[in-house]
Amino acid sequence: MMLIIAFVFGLMIDGFYNSPGVHAAALVFSAYIKSIILRFLEPFEGYNTDDYPTISKMGIGWYLSFISLLMLLHCFIYFSVEAFSFVYFFDIFMNTIFSFITSMSVIFLLQLILRPKY
Amino acid sequence: MRNAIELLLRFGYHLLFISMEFLCFYIIINYNHEQKTIFLNSTNILSTSIDSRVDKFNQYLRLEQENDSLHLQNARLIEKFIDYDLNASLYANDTLVLDSSKYHLVAVEICNSTFNLRDNYLTLCKGSSDGIVPDMGVVSQNGIVGIVKKVSPNFSIVMSILHSQSTISCLIKRNNSNGTLTWKSTNPKLLNLEAVPKHKSVFVGDTVITSGYSTIFPKGIMVGKVKSVVLEAGNNSYTIEVDLFNDPSAWDATYVIFNNLAGEQRGLEASITENE
Numbered sequence: 001m002m003l004i005i006a007f008v009f010g011l012m013i014d015g016f017y018n019s020p021g022v023h024a025a026a027l028v029f030s031a032y033i034k035s036i037i038l039r040f041l042e043p044f045e046g047y048n049t050d051d052y053p054t055i056s057k058m059g060i061g062w063y064l065s066f067i068s069l070l071m072l073l074h075c076f077i078y079f080s081v082e083a084f085s086f087v088y089f090f091d092i093f094m095n096t097i098f099s100f101i102t103s104m105s106v107i108f109l110l111q112l113i114l115r116p117k118y
Numbered sequence: 119m120r121n122a123i124e125l126l127l128r129f130g131y132h133l134l135f136i137s138m139e140f141l142c143f144y145i146i147i148n149y150n151h152e153q154k155t156i157f158l159n160s161t162n163i164l165s166t167s168i169d170s171r172v173d174k175f176n177q178y179l180r181l182e183q184e185n186d187s188l189h190l191q192n193a194r195l196i197e198k199f200i201d202y203d204l205n206a207s208l209y210a211n212d213t214l215v216l217d218s219s220k221y222h223l224v225a226v227e228i229c230n231s232t233f234n235l236r237d238n239y240l241t242l243c244k245g246s247s248d249g250i251v252p253d254m255g256v257v258s259q260n261g262i263v264g265i266v267k268k269v270s271p272n273f274s275i276v277m278s279i280l281h282s283q284s285t286i287s288c289l290i291k292r293n294n295s296n297g298t299l300t301w302k303s304t305n306p307k308l309l310n311l312e313a314v315p316k317h318k319s320v321f322v323g324d325t326v327i328t329s330g331y332s333t334i335f336p337k338g339i340m341v342g343k344v345k346s347v348v349l350e351a352g353n354n355s356y357t358i359e360v361d362l363f364n365d366p367s368a369w370d371a372t373y374v375i376f377n378n379l380a381g382e383q384r385g386l387e388a389s390i391t392e393n394e
Binding site: 003007010019021022024025028029032035084085 | 134142160
């Protein structure tokens, strides 16, 4: 279900960016890798049934590692797919680093401004 | 069927992921200009490299046929070369032009050979059923190999030049001084040229060729280069070491020389000795 939502969402973004499939591919990958990262970051006693991946529930450290891993992989895949060749590895790398920093700051600002209750 | 459904349930998530990624890439390649060109380019490179590999492999499979045909072609070329040499010397002496097909070469492969014994022999893969008879000369691409000693219907034994009893009449090409090629050393690349009289001049680096005085080898086949010349005190002839052009440990393709007039020449020579 997650994959399908990611796919549709990606296609919608691609519609705006006029690059059919690029965002979709990166988002589907992120959605797939999310469960693996969640398993990787699982606390010692496991998740509770009402856990959500937010600061208030899981703490700032957990949230930070979760979101940064996901964002880093997402950026990397996105720029790889956009360049479509590892000949441009340096460009991919630089793009990934800078959009990672920007995206992380935007996410934190949003978290601070909106402060989700649950 | 149940297994298939179970498999789908188990790996459905991963399968969905893979199929969706494929779908995405399909969309990317079909609707994006830049990615499309890169994709086409890469697949082109890939396919050409696979193509060339397959080609190489096929060539490798054909190698044996190719080798055989080259072997035959070489036989014909050496034949031509010998005939040409023969004709050239005849023209130079302004005598009759003989029939140019005096010598005829047949390509033969080696079945078995030695080169590290005192008396070395080779076994060739053709015999009397292909017309080979004893006392025929055997050459390789760039030198002499030996003389046929015994034949069976499908094989023949060749006494190698690396044999203590082997003597082959040779010339020093520069001044036509005659000598006998034997093998006294233990090095399979070094032979000895004996009985070159001391009034002839011999230098290091002179080319040694066959003399053509017997019916076995035609004149002018390259043998080797003079490596060292020593005139020992009280001796009437030089002691010469000859470095072979061909490496006996690497003989692979050989050619048996058919001399069409050998019988005639030998018969005439034999009749003289009988009369005496």
